[in-house]
Amino acid sequence: MSFDSLGLSADILRAVAEQGYSEPTPIQRQAIPVVLSGRDLLASAQTGTGKTAGFTLPLLQKLSAKATARGRRPVRALILTPTRELAAQVGENVSEYSKYLPLRSLVVFGGVSINPQMMKLRGGVDILVATPGRLLDLAHQNAVDLSQVEVLVLDEADRMLDMGFIHDIRRVLAKLPARRQNLLFSATFSDEIKTLAEKLLHNPEQVEVARRNTASEQVSQQVVFVDKKRKRELLSQLIGEGNWQQVLVFTRTKHGANHLAEQLGKDGITAAAIHGNKSQGARTRALADFKSGGIRVLVATDIAARGLDIEELPHVVNYELPNVAEDYVHRIGRTGRAAATGAALSLVCVDEHKLLRDIERLLKREIPRLAVAGYDPDPGIKAEPIQNGRQQQTRGGGGGRGRGPGSSMPRPSGDKRPQQARRQGPASADKPARPRRPAVKRSGNS
Numbered sequence: 001m002s003f004d005s006l007g008l009s010a011d012i013l014r015a016v017a018e019q020g021y022s023e024p025t026p027i028q029r030q031a032i033p034v035v036l037s038g039r040d041l042l043a044s045a046q047t048g049t050g051k052t053a054g055f056t057l058p059l060l061q062k063l064s065a066k067a068t069a070r071g072r073r074p075v076r077a078l079i080l081t082p083t084r085e086l087a088a089q090v091g092e093n094v095s096e097y098s099k100y101l102p103l104r105s106l107v108v109f110g111g112v113s114i115n116p117q118m119m120k121l122r123g124g125v126d127i128l129v130a131t132p133g134r135l136l137d138l139a140h141q142n143a144v145d146l147s148q149v150e151v152l153v154l155d156e157a158d159r160m161l162d163m164g165f166i167h168d169i170r171r172v173l174a175k176l177p178a179r180r181q182n183l184l185f186s187a188t189f190s191d192e193i194k195t196l197a198e199k200l201l202h203n204p205e206q207v208e209v210a211r212r213n214t215a216s217e218q219v220s221q222q223v224v225f226v227d228k229k230r231k232r233e234l235l236s237q238l239i240g241e242g243n244w245q246q247v248l249v250f251t252r253t254k255h256g257a258n259h260l261a262e263q264l265g266k267d268g269i270t271a272a273a274i275h276g277n278k279s280q281g282a283r284t285r286a287l288a289d290f291k292s293g294g295i296r297v298l299v300a301t302d303i304a305a306r307g308l309d310i311e312e313l314p315h316v317v318n319y320e321l322p323n324v325a326e327d328y329v330h331r332i333g334r335t336g337r338a339a340a341t342g343a344a345l346s347l348v349c350v351d352e353h354k355l356l357r358d359i360e361r362l363l364k365r366e367i368p369r370l371a372v373a374g375y376d377p378d379p380g381i382k383a384e385p386i387q388n389g390r391q392q393q394t395r396g397g398g399g400g401r402g403r404g405p406g407s408s409m410p411r412p413s414g415d416k417r418p419q420q421a422r423r424q425g426p427a428s429a430d431k432p433a434r435p436r437r438p439a440v441k442r443s444g445n446s
Helices: 010-018 026-037 051-064 084-097 115-122 132-140 157-162 166-174 191-200 228-242 254-266 280-292 325-332 350-363
Strands: 041-044 077-080 105-108 127-130 151-154 181-186 205-208 219-225 247-250 271-274 297-300 315-318 342-348
Touching: 010 051, 010 084, 026 041, 026 051, 026 205, 041 051, 051 077, 051 084, 051 127, 051 151, 051 181, 077 132, 077 166, 084 105, 084 127, 084 280, 105 115, 105 132, 115 132, 127 132, 132 166, 157 166, 157 181, 157 191, 181 191, 228 254, 228 342, 254 271, 254 297, 271 280, 280 297, 315 325, 325 342, 325 350, 342 350
Parallel strands: 041 181, 041 205, 077 127, 077 151, 105 127, 151 181, 219 342, 247 297, 247 315, 271 297, 315 342
Antiparallel strands: none
16 A cells, blocks of 8 residues: 555645655555544553554545635644653654645644744644643733644643643643544553543544554563662673664663763763753753764653664663653653664663563563673662562553642652642653742652
């Protein structure tokens, strides 16, 4: 099957061809006809399989069929994403595929000045790509009107639930017209996603092109057991001896990402860190330098596990295993995208054996072990609790994603806000500012 057979216009096909695509992926083959038919859709596919084009192409087709040539343009399609990086990537795809269409698009997210975004909205846009918090900021200032939205897309909806955006999503839904087409795209069909779909979607078509929580077969996976204090030494040696020129490394905490990037620099390996505490400018520069080859290593927290599309990325390293097994799948999914192959290596210390078992239980297989001479772990070292605490919920396990007032769940690592501030929702530069009572001053990082 080719894109020509999916009912897309010549202008869209021309733009798709210029991006080097001739045949749709399985998710695109199944999703595009459903979206064009006007039905609601619940779609899931492995990361890197083309979900974005699966909703972008038919969306452009529907909007261009009755595009407004001049005058004020209402927002007709709204695409919500959980992170700034994913919003930027989706916005780039929309721009590329609509280059020959009379449609305007705009990307808005937090961490940057809101004023330029407000100015562009005044000129009118057909397609708005947004993170929930910044969108609500704009709506609060009457800078955006969502009353004429025809199509709503929730991209990486499971990640939005993980990040605690469910209340923001509900506030956005309240501003949309009741009659609209809803498209929910996700890497997984968790129980919480199904619950959201039941409330949001009307008689939806369901598309799932891969089993739940499976890793791409194009990614080779290995585990190296090593003492925690020797991880950085081993990583530097592997990068140097293997002449790895582009490596995405994951840590659990923001502090850990900063420290590792600094230590790699001292080893003569160019590196930068990317996480939620970095300014948007710093995040954008680090990602651009990594893609261009200006730096060899990008050290990231799980904020980068979704939405980073790095062409032919060869290596992903789990410097620390994620607290929740499902994040492992999304991390290693940054390599082996489209038709490319990739390698994922996990450096596992004695503290992380339980996390490794959780991951292998999710994958339903053991990850091959790799022994590196001189780095055998010391059997006398006893396991210690993971410093930032292991959250007591499982993804797809039926609860605990939203951390509302009174929740007994541990807060995410690095969330050092006072208790009163934490009640406002998860820490994020994309969350809208809300009035809050003065908090009692507390000491320490509790």
